[in-house]
Amino acid sequence: MTQLSSEFDLIARHFTKPAANAVLGVGDDCALVDVTNGMDLAVSTDTMVSGTHFFPDVDPENLGHKTLAVNLSDIAAMGAMPYWAMLALTLPTVDHPWLKAFAKGFFDLAAEYNVSLIGGDTTRGPLTITVTIMGQVPTGAALRRNGAKVGNDVWVSGNVGDAALAVAHRHGKIVLRERDYREAVMRLYEPTPRVALGQALRGMATSAIDISDGLIADLGHICRLSGVGATVELGSIPVSEIGARHFNDDAGLTAIVAGGDDYELCFTAPANSRESIADLTDVLGVPLTRIGQIKRGKGVSLLGADGKPMKIDGRGYDHFSGT
Ligand code: ADP
Numbered sequence: 001m002t003q004l005s006s007e008f009d010l011i012a013r014h015f016t017k018p019a020a021n022a023v024l025g026v027g028d029d030c031a032l033v034d035v036t037n038g039m040d041l042a043v044s045t046d047t048m049v050s051g052t053h054f055f056p057d058v059d060p061e062n063l064g065h066k067t068l069a070v071n072l073s074d075i076a077a078m079g080a081m082p083y084w085a086m087l088a089l090t091l092p093t094v095d096h097p098w099l100k101a102f103a104k105g106f107f108d109l110a111a112e113y114n115v116s117l118i119g120g121d122t123t124r125g126p127l128t129i130t131v132t133i134m135g136q137v138p139t140g141a142a143l144r145r146n147g148a149k150v151g152n153d154v155w156v157s158g159n160v161g162d163a164a165l166a167v168a169h170r171h172g173k174i175v176l177r178e179r180d181y182r183e184a185v186m187r188l189y190e191p192t193p194r195v196a197l198g199q200a201l202r203g204m205a206t207s208a209i210d211i212s213d214g215l216i217a218d219l220g221h222i223c224r225l226s227g228v229g230a231t232v233e234l235g236s237i238p239v240s241e242i243g244a245r246h247f248n249d250d251a252g253l254t255a256i257v258a259g260g261d262d263y264e265l266c267f268t269a270p271a272n273s274r275e276s277i278a279d280l281t282d283v284l285g286v287p288l289t290r291i292g293q294i295k296r297g298k299g300v301s302l303l304g305a306d307g308k309p310m311k312i313d314g315r316g317y318d319h320f321s322g323t
């Protein structure tokens with residue numbers, strides 16, 4: 001629907017690029033893609049609202065990167081290969097320098113993963129960005145949330161907490177050194193989607209999820225859907241040097257275990273996959289750390305240094321809690 005007078009100009013100027021992967025890209029009523037035989041189409045949508053999912057003063061290039069990155073992360077968590085994206089933009093005003101920077105962040109990341117922007121929508125309103133991503137995964141091979149088995153190990157990629165530490169700093173709950181804040185906030189705005197890792201885990205991981213709401217909450221989703229529980233050893237959670245400096249204060253620790261926005265993968269695998277998973281660390285250059293175990297029961301318990309369960313507010317981010 002045309003709501004911005006310069007809508008077509010805006011799309012032509014900033015969001016029309018040859019769609020290498022598609023039969024038909026931006027410009028028609030629908031885009032067309034050729035879906036490969038023997039593959040399932042993996043589709044996911046994520047919306048980011050100004051003031052809720054990002055600080056309104058965010059650098060537009062970082063925002064362009066992030067909107068695509070969080071969607072690529074969902075594709076990664078399914079073990080799929082990304083191909084196509086749709087972009088629905090709601091904008092308060094038409095600000096060409098802002099749009100140019102946003103498009104740069106978006107397309108630079110898209111180029112890294114050979115993703116084509118094949119369509120979208122553009123309307124006026126409070127700044128809101130929705131990306132729909134599509135990818136392919138061999139039929140039956142997707143990594144789901146519901147496959148964790150009692151006795152499986154729980155793994156996490158990279159390190160967790162920096163993004164949430166940056167948010168906690170912005171909210172005045174902790175104080176990061178200037179240099180640490182600048183580094184941590186880049187993890188918030190330019191997360192690295194673990195796409196190669198997700199694909200490498202096919203046939204190895206029994207379940208997977210990307211960490212968007214927080215480690216404990218997202219592992220909790222795996223547990224709920226798999227009908228199991230989990231224990232996580234606090235001391236084994238991988239953190240950066242910044243995270244290590246805040247591991248022993250309450251607000252810092254809460255950010256690390258319950259904060260979101262890391263977009264690392266949390267996955268489960270049988271103990272006999274330990275060696276193959278360790279090999280992946282070398283092949284992909286992504287640290288993979290065993291942080292716990294799948295158990296009978298329900299929920300995630302976090303075990304402190306003394307091996308006793310800790311009480312932590314690990315609910316993660318829930319948009320409608322308390323409303
Ligand atoms: P319609 O009237 O069918 O909704 P639009 O006028 O909204 O079509 O869009 C025209 C074309 O531009 C479509 O192919 C649509 O997918 C594409 N498009 C609109 N907004 C965007 C955007 N922000 N990014 C990429 N493509 C877009």
Ligand code: MG
Pocket residue numbers: 001002120121122
């Ligand atoms: Mg439209």
